[in-house]
Amino acid sequence: MSPTKVLTEVIREWSEIFMHRSGRDFKRFMDETSLSFSQLSVLMRLKHGGNSGVSEIGDQLGVTNAAASQAVDRLVHLGLIERTEDPEDRRAKRLALTQKGNTLIEKGVEARSKWIEGLTDALTLEQQNMIISALTLLTEAARKTKE
């Protein structure tokens, strides 16, 4: 079997396990925070992709601006995001995570990566170093393919 074929197979298996566990953790996170999929998507978008306006949120979520506006509004009332007028174009709003929103998302990421960290406890130092190198490679490659 060619190495590329093996790599594909390995990636598939890992992705499946990762998605399965992370999906469960994500669901739990939704329940704990009482936030919907869309609401968390908005928060992660702001965390990851920087600030943006309401329409961009709607585009990303694949919903109408009205729906995006409502979602944003709920998050503002929860104190998780800030909605200020854009000084450059006073029709538009600039959205940003509040401190509270930011730490909430970081808690989520932390929770969802904790189980992987548990996996590495039993590994030798050499194996850990290999994983560091491998994930670093993947992370860098992913960063390069912008969006």
Next chain:
Amino acid sequence: MSPTKVLTEVIREWSEIFMHRSGRDFKRFMDETSLSFSQLSVLMRLKHGGNSGVSEIGDQLGVTNAAASQAVDRLVHLGLIERTEDPEDRRAKRLALTQKGNTLIEKGVEARSKWIEGLTDALTLEQQNMIISALTLLTEAARKTKE
């Protein structure tokens, strides 16, 4: 900095990127298939954890049995799962993916791992081998920690 500290950091970063992209892909998959988070959870449970009854589905989803029953019913009508009487205990039903449901989930997994496969194209053979080893280690470790 200790290697464990670095490893934790590397895992966090990789998880964050992975979750972000996969989350987006998952959302797209939900839209394309017109299936809800819960419905896909049920399908993945059946794909992953083997067949089960309605109550177990409910437990896993964290909803009442009535809700689980309804979710199952919708999926049966969509032809994605099969609901047959359990011959051992005729009060219970045994749920299983149909061929259609199975290929649908596999399509989903494939779609969600494809972007990672794209990342590895530009890597040397040596780097690819390292990633194979690393992900294999992680996958095996994950399999060992049952559930």
Next chain:
DNA sequence: GGATATATTCAACCCCGCTTAACTAATCAA
């Protein structure tokens, strides 16, 4: 056999997030 427990479904109701449509306000352009 009769009482009780278990697995699932049915029925009625509720809430949330989406859509469409109408509206406000700011900007652009002739």
Next chain:
DNA sequence: TTGATTAGTTAAGCGGGGTTGAATATATCC
């Protein structure tokens, strides 16, 4: 300046998926 366009909000209504509680059928226990 005024008409068209763009960003966002608001209101009304719908549907999906949840809940509780009763109903049904089978299992289990004495």
